[in-house]
Each structure stands twice: as C-alpha cells, then as structure tokens.
Amino acid sequence: MNIGRQLKEGLITQNPVLVQMLGLCSTMAITTSIMNGLGMGVSVLIILTASNVVISAIRKIVPDKIRIAMFIVVIAGFVTCVDLLLQAFVPAIAESLGVFIPLIVVNCIILGRAESFSYKNGVAGSFFDGIFQGLGYTAVLLAMCFIRELLGAGTLAGVRIIPEQFPVGVLTLPVGGFLVLGFLIAAMQWALSKSKEGK
Amino acid sequence: MSNDVKTKEKVHMDPQYIIRLTVTLLITCMVVAAALGGVNAITADKIAATNWEKTVEAMKKVAPDATDFSDALPITDEMTAAAGSVTLDSVYEALANGQSVGYALKVVASGSQGKIEMMVGVDGEGTVTGVSIVKNSETAGIGSKVMNNENTAKGVGVLSQFEGKTAADGVLTVGSNVDAISGATVSTRGVTNGVSAALAVAGVMG
Amino acid sequence: MTDYKNLKLIATSSPHIRGSERTQTIMLDVIIAMLPALIFACFNFGLRALCLTAVSVAGCMFFEWLYQKVMKKPSSVMDLSSVVTGMLLSFVCPVQMPYWMILIGDAFAIIIVKQLFGGIGKNFVNPALAGRAVLLASYAGTMTSWVDPAVNKAAAFGSNVDIVTAATPLAYMKGPDAAAIAASFDQLKSTYSVSNMFLGQIGGSMGEVSALLLIVGGVYLIWRKVINWQTPVAYIGTVAVLTFLFPRAGTGVEWMLYSLFGGGLMLGAFFMATDYATSPVTKKGQLIFGVGCGVFTVLIRYFGSYNEGVCYSIMVMNLFVALIDKYTKPVRFGTVKSDKKEASGK
Secondary structure: OOHHHHHHHHHHHOOOOOOOOOOHHHHHHHOOOHHHHHHHHHHHHHHHHHHHHHHHHHOOOOOHHHHHHHHHHHHHHHHHHHHHHHHHHOHHHHHHHHHHOHHHHHOHHHHHHHHHHHOOOOHHHHHHHHHHHHHHHHHHHHHHHHHHHHHHHOEEOOEEOOOOOOOOHHHHOHHHHHHHHHHHHHHHHHHHHHHHHHO | OHHHHHHHHHHHOOHHHHHHHHHHHHHHHHHHHHHHHHHHHHHHHHHHHHHHHHHHHHHHHHOOOOOEEEEEOOOOHHHHHHHOOOEEEEEEEEEEOOEEEEEEEEEEEEOOOOEEEEEEEEEOOOEEEEEEEEEOOOOOOOHHHHHOOOEOOOOOEOOHHHOOOEHHHOOOOEOOOEOOOOOOHHHHHHHHHHHHHHHHHHHHHO | OOOHHHOOOOOOOOOOOOOOOOHHHHHHHHHHHHHHHHHHHHHHHOOHHHHHHHHHHHHHHHHHHHHHHHOOOOOOHHHOHHHHHHHHHHHOOOOOOOHHHHHHHHHHHHHHHHHOOOOOOOOOOOHHHHHHHHHHHHOHHHHOOEEOOOOOOOOOOOOOOOOOEEOOHHHHOOOOOHHHHHHHHHHHHHHOOHHHHHHOOOOOOOOOOOHHHHHHHHHHHHHOOOOOOHHHHHHHHHHHHHHHHOOOOOOHHHHHHHHHHOOOHHHHHHHHOOOHHHOOOOHHHHHHHHHHHHHHHHHHHHHOOOOOOHHHHHHHHHHHHHHHHHHOOOOOOOOOOHHHHHHHHO
16 A cells, blocks of 8 residues: 555545545534644544554454444444543543544544445555544644634634634634535635646 | 345354354454453543532532532432422532531523523522533623623623522512623523522522 | 638527616616615714715625636626625614624625625525624624614714614514513503604614615615515515414504514515525515515514524525425426326326
C-alpha cells in the first residue's frame, strides 16, 4: 500500500466527511468550538486507528457471518475506554461532547473503514488508514469549528476575537451546522471537479 | 434464488460451525470486557470524585451556610409526588459543623427550549437560600438572561428573587409573586416551577 | 450576396413576440407598491425607518454586485430585484436595530440564499425572509423589542438602547392558559382600538404595521397584474376563517380582526408569499400555497413558542412549491391525466 496515496485519499479525494459523507451527525452536532472539535477528532482518530489495527490482525480468524458483530464489539470496547479516560482526565471536554463520545460506536466512519479497508488489508496499511482517515475527519471538524466558533460565537478556542454583540449566533445552532457543512461539501466537490478538469 | 439461500443456510447451520461462531464471539467479548474492567478500575474513583466536586460546587452556591454535604438521600415516592410535573433528580443534606442546615435539591423543569437542570437550596425553616442553573438550552439572548440571573424590571436578579421565599408565600406564580424577564416569561416560569417543586419536596421531608 | 459562412442563425424558444414586461418593470411596480407603507413607517417610527431601508437596499445591491464581480458573472444589479429584497428585509425588522445588523441580514439573503443557489429566480426560499430568520435566531433580543410609536421615535443615528419599547399586539394574544390570554387580550383592546390596528399606530416591524397601506399596495400590484389575487386572498382568508372559528379570547370577530391586522400578515400575504421564484406557477397551486401559509401561521401563533408565524410559515410553504407545482400541473390539451391513462390501460 502506498502511504502517500492513502494520505491523499484520507485528507482529500476520499475524505470521510466531505466525500464519503460519513459521520455527519456528530460533525454537525459538536462543531461549535475548536476545543470540542479537537477532542472529538482526536478521540475518533485514536479509536479508528486502534480498531483498524485490531480488526486487521484478527481478520483471518473472524468468521464471515459474524464479522459485523465482532467489529462492533471491538469498536465499542475502544469507545468505552476512551469515554472513561476522557471523563477521568479531561472532564471539561467529556462534558461538552456529552453523548457524542459513546455514539462514536455507531459512527459510520469507523464501521465503514473496518468493513471496507481493514478487513481486507494488512495491519500496517490499516494502521495508516486509521491515522489518515482520522486526520481527514479531524481536519473537517476543525474547519467547521473555526467557521462556527469565530463567526457564530466570536471566539477562537475560548478567546474572544469579535465583540460580544456582533457574532451571528445562528451558526452555533443546529441549522448553522447544516449550512456550514453543506457549503463545505459544495466547496469540496467544486474543488475536486476543478482539479479533474485541470488534469 | 430462494432455493440458493436455503442450501447455503443448511451448510452453515451445521453444529460445528455454529459452535465456532459462538466461541469466537464469546472469546472476543470476554477479552474486550476484561480490558474494559481494567480501564474502569483505573478511572472509576477519579470520575466519581470529579462528579462529586462539581455537585458540591453547585450546592455551595445555593446553600452558602453549609460547609459539607451528605451523600445523596434516598428519594421516596412521597417526594416524587410532591415535585409534581417537575423531575426530582437528587437530594443532599447541607451540613454545617455536622449539624443539618437544610437541603440542596437538584430538580429538572421544562423551559422554553428544553429541560432546565437546576440546584435549589432550602434551609431548615423551608426558606429558599439560593437557586443556580446547572444545565439549560434556553434561547441565547432571551431565555439565557434568566439563566444568567440578569435583573428584572425591579432591579433584582431573576434567580436571586427566589431567595427568602417560603411555602408561606403561597403558590409561586410569574406575574403575581415572581417577576419575569421581559420576553422570557416561559423560561422564568420553568425556573419558578422548579423552585416551587423543590419547596414542596423540602416540605414533605420536614 | 449573403455571407452564408458568417451568417448567424439565432434560434430562440417561443414565444417570439415579447411583451414589454421586464424583470425591471415588475420590480419597479413592487417598489412603488411598498412606498406608501415606507412613508407611513417614517411617520410612525421616525426618519430612521427611511435610513434603515436605504442602508438595507444599498447593502443588498452592493453584495449582489460584489458576488457577481468576484465570480465573474454578468451583473444583475440593475434588474432591481436586490432593491426589493433590501426593502422587504428592512420592512420585517424592528426600526431601532443597529445598521450593521441589517447588513449581515442583507449579506446572508443575497449571497447565501440568492446567489449561491444560482441568482434571481433560482432561490428556493424568499431571501428577505431567510435573512430575517437568521437575524432572529442570532440576535433574538434586539429582533424582538419594538419601539412604542405612541411614546417616542427612533433616532436616525446613534444608539437607540434607551428607547421605550412596546409589546406587539400578537404578544398580548399569547399566554400560558385561556384566562391569561383573556386578560391580556382585554389589555390589548384598551391599548389599541381596531382602527389603530388597521391604520398601523402600533408597535411592530418597521413596514408591517399599517394594514391599510399594505392593502393599497397589494391592490395596486394586482391591478398591474404583477401578482395574482389567489395567494393573498387564500392566505388572509384562511387566517380569517381559522381565527374567527377558534378565537382564544373575546368574540370571534374581535379576535379575527386583531389577528389579521397585528403582525406581518398583510406584508407577508401581498409581498412575500407572491414572490415569483418561491411560489407555485399555477393559480390552483397558488390557492393551495396561500391556504397552507394561513394554516401554518395560525398554528405557529397558537401553539409555537414565537408570537408571529408569518415568516416561518411562508418559508415552510416555499419548500413545498416544487411538490405543489408537480401536482397542479395543467393537463396538456388532447391528453388525459396520467393516472386516468393507467386506469384505462388496464
């Protein structure tokens, strides 16, 4: 497996959120501040990488019929670990992400990568796939957090940039999440088709 | 088509295969459960301590005289009934030098946009000693004024006005003995319902 | 001899005979129809009403020009549609709002709602209403405090923080239970008479207060054949019938009149719900659209958490336009309806 190509796929051409359209629910729900986005992105990155490696390692002994059940058990195990660790050591982030950490279990990115990549590829490839897909997810989260926190709340990572009366609060509401995500997807598709034309 | 599936099913239904599936799944679950048990052992105390700290912080705000708090008291059916439509989450006894000085009650009332989770302090005589909001999702700019204890038209913080209210004041109602923030009547009413419920529960507890 | 090589044959679709109507003339008529209400707003709330409208119009034109400049598209500023959007947006805002705030609404309405979806005729919700919805969600406090026109006027420049505000009639018509609504409705009746309501000497959004002048403008638009009567009549009629049949206080007639003249119903019915791009094409469709708007308006006013439902009800119905158009498409001459055809084929 070509690591460079995997990197490009994870971040751009096969970006989990903007191109594969996976994990949209958590993307819209938690991207109201940079810290949230970072916490969620890193959590997903760790869980994705770990579950990818484990699933790839045990792929030969997993019977085909119960593979989804096995995937979920492995993923749920890692998610619960991360949830407990967050609650114990960074309670502030655990509280602001709330139910969305446990919900990573059913995040399509993780199950999707398990099914479509690590179940068919070696441990090393799966490891890098986890890292790069996780990075792609985190990058989109951070982009959305940046737009929504800066314009919607007027702060960046909690530091006030725009005076309190000006920010467009609607961006921090769910409807703002839909809008920003929609326009990011549109921009990504536009850029992809532009670069295709260029070739 | 349907015949195909049937023959396939038959092949896979042989007992040895089923046992293999079961055992693999069982082993995986056991391994994962063991790992989780390990992580839980490391983190359980720490999580409990953090949560308790947070609760104590919220309780200190509403019961300024207290120096210590008891563990959560058991909630009886009578108390739940007294709270009425408001959900009673938990009750703690406020202690000063080992003596009871009242209760801190965590209640959940309905606001205009969702649930308002709040802590209400009630002293031994059944007087409200403080109200603080733990969690809410009220509208920014309107309902949030109530949550942030901004002043009503009378110049008193909308949450602070509950301090000193007792069951003797009768039913707490926005407009008669409770002032609302202009434009945020529904949020104020939610908080009022929560305080009334807390007073009622404290009354039942004696 | 004709130069056949360079001869340009331009094929255009029918109709080949063109009327004198242009987007520009239609928009000009809409602007003229809104002028009486604008003049009244200045009389009612002070000169700031005019300044706010001017800022909003300039903002909309600027953002339209800017987007088309940046995206290298032909400019459509001169078709006046952005002027109409700017005027409508200022009409549905409280007069004392800061100027920068309406510019944010303008930018959202023009760039995001109108231009990013393809420009004039391709937006799927009314840009002015979408702009207002965004402002309302973002600056709920400012967007729901209304100058009391009987007490003071808004200053054209500077801060209006200390201005005396009044609740809109609709706020009086809402309450937790029947008794509370009855009490506040009595208060409303003693504060504003029906003629106050009809003429517009009440608190509210800048351009929505005068039912009389909005009806005058609406009748002008119908007379000029810019809009059909179907949408506004169906809309206002539905609200009238529902509020007459289900009054929450007072008599049916009283409750109906206060419901019709308070809030943005007239402005919405004549100027917002009739927007070409976001309303059905057929007359039957426009009737359905108007009834839908009316039902949603009453439902939001009765059961929603906001006092006013006109803005959201029109936006919700905007989303149904494609569906309404699909089911009210007239049958082509000489053919039968598709479901009938299927039935006869069996």
